[in-house]
Amino acid sequence: MFKIKLRPYWLLCLAVAGAFIGCDRSQKGTEMPEPDPYAFVAPANFPESVYRFQNNPVTKEGFELGRMLFYDGRLSGDNSVSCGTCHRQTFAFADHSHDLSHGVGNKLGNRNTPAMANLAWMPEFFWDGGANHLEVTPLNAITNPVEMGETLKNVIDKLNGMPGYREKFRAAFGHDTINSQLMFRAMAQFTGLLVSANSRYDRYVRRENGVEFTADEKEGLQLFTANCASCHATDLFTDHSYRNNGLDSDFARDPGREIVTSDPADRGKFKVPSLRNVALTMPYMHNGQFYTLRRVLDHYASGVKDSPTLDPLLRQNGRLGIPLTEDQKTKLIAFLNTLTDAAFCNDPRFRDPINNSTDQ
Amino acid sequence: MHTRTYTNALRQPYTVSHFMYHVRNFTLLKEDGSVYKVPESYFLIDHEKPSSAFITLPDIPAGDYTGVSFIIGVDSTRNTPGVQTGALDPVNAMFWSWNTGYIFVRMEGNSPVSPQPNNKLLFHIGGFRGADNCIRETSPSLNGNVLQAWAGKSPEVHYKADASKLFGAPDQVNFSVLEGTAIHGGPRAVQMADNYR
Numbered sequence: 097m098f099k100i101k102l103r104p105y106w107l108l109c110l111a112v113a114g115a116f117i118g119c120d121r122s123q124k125g126t127e128m129p130e131p132d133p134y135a136f137v138a139p140a141n142f143p144e145s146v147y148r149f150q151n152n153p154v155t156k157e158g159f160e161l162g163r164m165l166f167y168d169g170r171l172s173g174d175n176s177v178s179c180g181t182c183h184r185q186t187f188a189f190a191d192h193s194h195d196l197s198h199g200v201g202n203k204l205g206n207r208n209t210p211a212m213a214n215l216a217w218m219p220e221f222f223w224d225g226g227a228n229h230l231e232v233t234p235l236n237a238i239t240n241p242v243e244m245g246e247t248l249k250n251v252i253d254k255l256n257g258m259p260g261y262r263e264k265f266r267a268a269f270g271h272d273t274i275n276s277q278l279m280f281r282a283m284a285q286f287t288g289l290l291v292s293a294n295s296r297y298d299r300y301v302r303r304e305n306g307v308e309f310t311a312d313e314k315e316g317l318q319l320f321t322a323n324c325a326s327c328h329a330t331d332l333f334t335d336h337s338y339r340n341n342g343l344d345s346d347f348a349r350d351p352g353r354e355i356v357t358s359d360p361a362d363r364g365k366f367k368v369p370s371l372r373n374v375a376l377t378m379p380y381m382h383n384g385q386f387y388t389l390r391r392v393l394d395h396y397a398s399g400v401k402d403s404p405t406l407d408p409l410l411r412q413n414g415r416l417g418i419p420l421t422e423d424q425k426t427k428l429i430a431f432l433n434t435l436t437d438a439a440f441c442n443d444p445r446f447r448d449p450i451n452n453s454t455d456q
Numbered sequence: 457m458h459t460r461t462y463t464n465a466l467r468q469p470y471t472v473s474h475f476m477y478h479v480r481n482f483t484l485l486k487e488d489g490s491v492y493k494v495p496e497s498y499f500l501i502d503h504e505k506p507s508s509a510f511i512t513l514p515d516i517p518a519g520d521y522t523g524v525s526f527i528i529g530v531d532s533t534r535n536t537p538g539v540q541t542g543a544l545d546p547v548n549a550m551f552w553s554w555n556t557g558y559i560f561v562r563m564e565g566n567s568p569v570s571p572q573p574n575n576k577l578l579f580h581i582g583g584f585r586g587a588d589n590c591i592r593e594t595s596p597s598l599n600g601n602v603l604q605a606w607a608g609k610s611p612e613v614h615y616k617a618d619a620s621k622l623f624g625a626p627d628q629v630n631f632s633v634l635e636g637t638a639i640h641g642g643p644r645a646v647q648m649a650d651n652y653r
Contacts, residue, residue, distance in 0.1 A: 098501045098509035099614040100482065100524070102516045104605040151538075228556040231538035235546060236553035248547045276547045280539040356555050358588060358642040 134159050134285070136216070139293035141301055141331045147216040147230045147288050152281040154289065157268040160449070162286030164264065165279065167448040171251050172199075172244035179237060182209045185446050188373030188437075189213065189290065194384070199243035206242075206350060208384030210369060211377040213292035213440065217332050223366045223382040224353045225338060230288055231280040252276055292372050292440040293331075300434070301331065309434065316431025323396075323418045324428075326409060327368045333435070338365035339407040342400030342416065343381055350383065364405050375433045376441065389432055393425040464623040468631045470567035470577060472619055475503040476550060477561040478530050478543065482513055485523030487602065492517055498530065500543040500550060501617070512610075521603040524613060525595030528652055529560035532584040532591075555641065558582050560590055561652065563619055569632040577631060578638045579622065581645040588641060590649035622651050 134154040138145055152158075165171065167180040182197050183189040189212035191197065197205035207223055221227040227236065237243045238251060255261045255274045266272035268282060299307040309317065320328075329335040338353040340363075347354075347364035354362040366382045380386040386395065400410050400417035410417055420428070440446075461469050479501060482494040494513050502508045530544065535557040539546060550559045561581040570577055583590045596615060603611040623629040627647040630636040639645050 098479075098511065098617055099612050100511045100513060101610050101612045102484070102521065102603055102605045103512055103514045103610045104516045104518045104607060222554075226555045227553070228536055229538040232546070232551075232553070232556050235551070239553055247549070249549070252547055275541060276545055277539045277541050284538075 134289070136289060137291070139291065139298065139302075139331075141298060142214070142217065142293065143330060143332070145216040146219050147284070149216075149285070149288065152231075152284060154285045155268060157264070158282050158285040159289060159445075161261075161264045161268045162282040162284065163446070164449055165283050166286050167450050170254055171238055171246065173246040173250075177244050179234065180448055182237075182243075183212055185443075185448070186376075186441055187211070188292070188376045188441055190373075190377035192378060197243060199240070199245065205240070207382050208379055211373055212287065212290055213372045213437075214332055214370065215290060216288045219336055220367070223369075224356050225367055226356050231284045233287070234280060234283050248276055252279065255279065286446075290440075290446060292437040294439045295372070295435050295437040297431075297434040298331070298437075310430065312427045312430040313434055316427035316429070319420075319424055319428050320431050323420070327407075328371050333371040334368045336368070338362065338367055340364040340366075340403065340405045341396075342402070342406050342410050343383070343385065343395070345401045345403045347403070352382070361405060364403055371432060372435050373437055373440070375436045389429050390425060393420060393428060396420065397425070462620055464620055464631065465625065465628050466630055468567055468569050470565050470631060472503075472563065472565040474562060474564040475617075475619055476548075476559075476563075477501055477528060477617070478550065478558060479511075479526050479528055480530070481527045483525045484516065484521045484603075485525075487520040487522050492519075492521075496531075498534075498543040500548055502548075503617075516605050518606050521605060521611075523595060523598065524603075525593055527591060527593045529582070529591035529649075530558040530584065534558075535584045552580075552582065552641070557584055557641075559641075560649075561622070563622060567631040567637075570637045571632065571634055572637045576637065578640075579645075579648065580640045581648055583641040583645060587643070588646060590641070590645050592649050592653040594653055622648060624651060627651050 134156045136149055136154055167178050169175050169178045169181070171178060177199050182191045182199070184191060191209040194209070197207060197209045199205060210223065215221070215230055215233075218230070219228075221230070221233045222236070227233050235248065238246055239248060252274060262272040262274065265274050265278055265282075269278050296307055299305060300309055327335060327337070327339060327341075340352075344364060351363050353365040354360060356362075375389065378387050380389075380392050386392045396410075396418045397420040398417060400406070402411070402416055406416075459471070461471055463469050477500075478498060480498045481496055484492045484494065486492065494516070499511050500508060534540065534544060544558070550562060551557070552559060559580045559582040561579070563577070563579045565577045566575045567577050568575055572578075581590050598613065603613065605611055627650060629648065635644060639648065
């Protein structure tokens, strides 16, 4: 049962007093020291970003706080697993050691940990697009029993109990009562600034410092444009759509996008992943089923499985998949290797500030 | 709440451990036929927190009101802009992390006929997109009463939120089959949403 009470307005002076207090408060607000802006720079060869930090202007303090939270195991149920446990900078924030994610109490998740780069350009997140906003992406990992296994309420209570964190929230946002919105915004300042656009490919297309491609890389790029770029589109290497690329014939284990939309036409469809840093982000696919790029190309050439939702691009002229010779595969791999951004994977700004190493 | 046993329309007994829901956008109908819309405000009613079940609507224009309607569920525009505060703070555990959006009505409990482990019942009703939309407006009858809201007078309306209505009509929920015991949005939730309209 619940009840409502209608309270009519009747005291004009009260409203005036309210306005006066409001005024006073805003004056106090302007006395707060403004933290320095921390630049989010969109690379010249990228489209406009989706997340624009409008309600969440990046500051050095906010970014560093977000980074600290990202690497802090206390966000998990047994204080052992942080975001950085699965998302490792050395591997472009993917995870090598497990084909399926690996969380608290050594529990295995259902899916392969994706790489993280250029998240500010993504309209939706996760292999099935289940998260619709950058700020909400950490929630699933925190509360998932096979990932970090903690409740959001406990995380916020733990943070409020730590004076060091309260001080950092005050420096970043002007107040030290921590709520979930501030925590998620700090984390989005960190994850949103993970911009990878300094690979040899980028410098080649931006014609920087006379960077040239080898003959194989050039041919690989042409093969890629002809066979792959309709899905792995633009310099983000994804068109952000959900597609079935023929990994299974019934998708009983993981129906993918259908989980989110309840639409059988979406069965077996998964987000087209970006291929940035792809040479570092094995294993591949939502279920981590391939360990090398060669195996991925073998799949496209001769392993595609038919099903009613298979993408039409992979069923052309009565043939499944994309015909590729071994030589063409070698050239495609040469091209995919140019997408590795070493500066990104070694950027000291993104490093674990607690253990101060990129690989642990 | 935990100890009381209720029965659904199919006479299956059940107990309730959690019962929470989002209400918003109260609209008041005046005796003269005019309408006052209370500025958008969200309330999360949690039957384990008695204080949450007492909503005060301030600054109502004086008058005699003969009808009240409100919306159950969170507007689509509030399901997409990231993390919010207050009644919409994800800390309230009324927010899906695997399919971003709010749970509008959350009812959990047990029924001896449920085939789930520990005879669980779990109904998470929400969804704001297209065919999955579970947002419903409702105007429970005031049984002819007039709410006289005049200076110094603050009338109250007491609503009886009956969990059994959720399982009654038009969509009868059968606790003895799996698909009648655990719902996380989707087409079944949409059918149940018509029960709270």
